[in-house]
Amino acid sequence: MNSSQLIGITTFTYLFSTILYTAFFIFKTKRLGPLATLFTLIAFLIQTAGIGLRWVESYQMGMGRAPLTNIYESVVFFAWTIIFIYLIIEWKFKTRIIGAFAVPFAFLAMAYASFASGITKEIVPLVPALQSNWLIAHVVTCFIGYAAFAVAAGLGFMYLIKNTSETRQSTNDSTLLGSLPPLKVIDDITHKTMVFGFLWLSIGIITGAIWANSAWGTYWSWDPKETWSLITWFIYAITLHARYTRGWGGTRIAWLAIFGFISVIFTYYGVNFLLSGLHSYGSN
Amino acid sequence: MKNRNPIWDFFTSVKLALFTLFFLATTSVIGTIIPQKESAQWYIDKYGETTANLFQILSITPDMYTSGWFLSLLGLLCINLITCSVDRFPGVWRQIKADNLDIPLARLEKMDPQFCWQLPTPPASTASTLKNDLRVRGWKAEERTLANGLLLFAQKGAMTRTGVYIVHASILLIFAGAIIGSSFGFKASVMLPETRTTDTVYTFDTHSSINLGFEIRCDRFNIEFYDNGMPKAYRSQLSILEKGKVVIEKAIVVNDPLSYKGITFYQSSYEPYQEFLVTITDKKTGLNETAIIPYKQQQNFTENGLRLGIINAEAQGQSVSRMKIWLTDDKGEPSLFWLTDGEQVTVERATTKYAVSAKQMYATGLQVAKDPGVWVVYSGCALMILGLIVAFFMSHQRIWLYIREETGGTSSILMTGNANKNKAGFEKIFQTLTETINKV
Numbered sequence: 001m002n003s004s005q006l007i008g009i010t011t012f013t014y015l016f017s018t019i020l021y022t023a024f025f026i027f028k029t030k031r032l033g034p035l036a037t038l039f040t041l042i043a044f045l046i047q048t049a050g051i052g053l054r055w056v057e058s059y060q061m062g063m064g065r066a067p068l069t070n071i072y073e074s075v076v077f078f079a080w081t082i083i084f085i086y087l088i089i090e091w092k093f094k095t096r097i098i099g100a101f102a103v104p105f106a107f108l109a110m111a112y113a114s115f116a117s118g119i120t121k122e123i124v125p126l127v128p129a130l131q132s133n134w135l136i137a138h139v140v141t142c143f144i145g146y147a148a149f150a151v152a153a154g155l156g157f158m159y160l161i162k163n164t165s166e167t168r169q170s171t172n173d174s175t176l177l178g179s180l181p182p183l184k185v186i187d188d189i190t191h192k193t194m195v196f197g198f199l200w201l202s203i204g205i206i207t208g209a210i211w212a213n214s215a216w217g218t219y220w221s222w223d224p225k226e227t228w229s230l231i232t233w234f235i236y237a238i239t240l241h242a243r244y245t246r247g248w249g250g251t252r253i254a255w256l257a258i259f260g261f262i263s264v265i266f267t268y269y270g271v272n273f274l275l276s277g278l279h280s281y282g283s284n
Numbered sequence: 285m286k287n288r289n290p291i292w293d294f295f296t297s298v299k300l301a302l303f304t305l306f307f308l309a310t311t312s313v314i315g316t317i318i319p320q321k322e323s324a325q326w327y328i329d330k331y332g333e334t335t336a337n338l339f340q341i342l343s344i345t346p347d348m349y350t351s352g353w354f355l356s357l358l359g360l361l362c363i364n365l366i367t368c369s370v371d372r373f374p375g376v377w378r379q380i381k382a383d384n385l386d387i388p389l390a391r392l393e394k395m396d397p398q399f400c401w402q403l404p405t406p407p408a409s410t411a412s413t414l415k416n417d418l419r420v421r422g423w424k425a426e427e428r429t430l431a432n433g434l435l436l437f438a439q440k441g442a443m444t445r446t447g448v449y450i451v452h453a454s455i456l457l458i459f460a461g462a463i464i465g466s467s468f469g470f471k472a473s474v475m476l477p478e479t480r481t482t483d484t485v486y487t488f489d490t491h492s493s494i495n496l497g498f499e500i501r502c503d504r505f506n507i508e509f510y511d512n513g514m515p516k517a518y519r520s521q522l523s524i525l526e527k528g529k530v531v532i533e534k535a536i537v538v539n540d541p542l543s544y545k546g547i548t549f550y551q552s553s554y555e556p557y558q559e560f561l562v563t564i565t566d567k568k569t570g571l572n573e574t575a576i577i578p579y580k581q582q583q584n585f586t587e588n589g590l591r592l593g594i595i596n597a598e599a600q601g602q603s604v605s606r607m608k609i610w611l612t613d614d615k616g617e618p619s620l621f622w623l624t625d626g627e628q629v630t631v632e633r634a635t636t637k638y639a640v641s642a643k644q645m646y647a648t649g650l651q652v653a654k655d656p657g658v659w660v661v662y663s664g665c666a667l668m669i670l671g672l673i674v675a676f677f678m679s680h681q682r683i684w685l686y687i688r689e690e691t692g693g694t695s696s697i698l699m700t701g702n703a704n705k706n707k708a709g710f711e712k713i714f715q716t717l718t719e720t721i722n723k724v
């Protein structure tokens with residue numbers, strides 16, 4: 001058993017988790033709930049083992065390094081963090097329905113990592129610029145933030161759906177949307193998740209700046225990736241202020257949670273593929 | 285006493301903050317789509333003359349992020365932050381320092397959550413029992429005697445009300461650090477061949493020369509490779525010299541620079557030469573000599589008519605891995621041998637032995653930065669994280685216990701309290717307190 005196999009298995013287990021949570025949500029079969037949680041927990045442990053094993057393998061190949069330094073590894077870690085944060089929310093707020101809105105993100109991330117072309121799964125050694133503990137800190141903290149924002153977007157989505165139903169303020173198991181938590185609760189969890197993400201994104205941007213400074217002597221150079229992370233940070237700062245000082249809540253915050261996550265995706269994915277594509281297209 | 289004039293109101297408003305942040309976010313996008321810091325010709329070739337001109341007029345190119353209008357937006361954010369804090373902080377400070385025992389009882393009676401119970405002891409001794417109870421649970425209570433009873437007050441985390449202001453101040457500190465860095469620092473670079481010394485570097489933006497005030501020498505540069513041929517490390521052995529004397533020696537790699545007198549040298553690039561650095565030591569006399577030898581040229585050493593040439597080389601890309609050396613001192617046939625880059629061999633000749641080492645010659649590309657503001661920026665960053673944790677996860681919790689004297693010398697107690705954030709969390713704490721506090 002090697003790490004690629006373990007991580008490969010994870011993709012399918014998260015798909016199965018997604019199905020279980022969705023079935024639990026739609027058919028309200030009470031027994032499916034604990035099963036979904038148990039299954040997700042096992043998938044999570046398999047993934048943890050896979051990531052750990054990959055680390056060990058890199059040492060066996062004589063280039064020991066944390067498994068966090070290319071697209072494949074970071075997306076895998078992203079999925080891992082989403083599940084981690086989701087499981088904490090499930091445990092803290094005692095609600096399983098959120099799983100149907102959060103776990104799919106982890107599955108999609110894993111599917112992307114596993115099947116997208118142009119993503120290498122090989123363990124390659126680190127070029128000199130990437131050999132830095134600040135880089136590891138940077139990747140870990142950014143992805144905790146991104147994962148929290150993914151969960152917040154899932155919650156925002158859930159809020160908007162629930163908002164269309166008559167059972168807005170209550171839980172009423174007899175209808176599909178009725179079984180979702182009351183709007184106030186969703187709103188509160190969304191906000192808390194975004195606050196958590198904002199803290200980690202801030203730390204992520206800071207550790208990235210420290211890394212840049214130790215490698216090149218400039219902590220900020222307005223390159224597209226840096227700038228986009230700052231744009232994302234501004235969007236969430238706006239969201240926090242609108243809520244705290246102007247009393248925004250509900251639908252607006254739900255939309256901002258989704259909008260913010262789109263900016264996250266662009267920061268991570270778009271900058272690499274769309275903007276650099278734009279540049280190389282232009283210079284051809 | 286507040287000065288409510290419209291201009292002040294404008295600059296202190298959160299609406300302005302939302303507006304500024306929104307504009308910063310949206311305009312920042314432009315500079316990520318239109319490449320920055322290219323030449324004027326580059327923009328004309330790419331976008332055409334008219335569009336390129338328009339970009340220039342709008343200061344979108346060549347460097348939007350240092351243009352007047354973008355810096356003004358950042359400046360506006362700072363002014364907004366300062367005025368907003370100046371406006372609100374005194375009020376927050378008054379809340380922190382407030383005399384909480386001086387509170388109308390009517391307000392206590394309306395507060396939520398509440399808990400009431402009776403104790404058979406008179407108010408004074410009830411107060412001391414309860415105070416003790418609270419102390420055990422980490423609440424230090426103050427006490428004041430009222431007309432018909434006693435009031436106890438205890439609080440936690442009053443200072444956490446400053447969290448938001450710590451975050452806001454940290455942003456100003458980061459800006460201050462950036463301004464210090466760009467006013468009193470520089471970013472420069474230099475290409476320094478092995479064995480050479482320089483005291484001059486060249487700035488990025490204007491290519492003007494800067495005198496370091498000391499000298500730096502590159503003693504050696506080498507590249508290490510992984511087994512699969514990928515570069516593993518670029519390493520420059522550097523020496524800093526003051527008046528010709530070495531004061532510091534350090535091998536730098538990417539991510540591990542050398543700092544001296546506030547100036548930092550970063551490994552950033554390199555340039556291979558078609559020349560070789562050859563060192564020969566006569567093992568008998570101990571005489572030692574180093575020379576720079578171009579490829580396929582014969583070099584005369586001073587000793588014994590010694591001559592040496594590099595007649596062949598194997599390379600990975602532009603980096604030579606092995607070279608073939610021709611050596612003679614006219615005592616017998618010339619020696620011909622292969623030598624791995626950077627290693628040493630012993631060559632036996634008729635009358636003596638020579639230790640010969642050779643390596644391809646490189647220039648190391650150093651990035652040179654002076655940034656006296658960087659520690660201000662870092663302090664700002666640390667402060668921001670601290671402030672965020674305080675603002676997000678800590679709250680100011682207050683509890684009051686009003687002990688009223690009842691007929692017959694017993695006490696009835698009203699406990700209430702509040703927190704400025706995380707009400708649910710506070711209610712739990714309050715609940716536990718009501719369960720454990722002395723009720724007999």
Ligand code: HEM
Nearest residue numbers: 237240244245296297298301361364365368448451675676
């Ligand atoms: C990028 C810049 C900014 C960041 C990162 C930031 C961050 C924060 C944070 C973390 C909070 C705390 C929210 C909470 O209580 O949990 C906050 C609150 C606040 N901010 Fe900002 N802020 C920024 C800019 C501004 C500006 C320019 C203003 C100017 C008006 C402002 C005014 C306020 C106010 C009035 C509050 C509420 C304070 C309170 O609860 O008493 N912020 N800010």
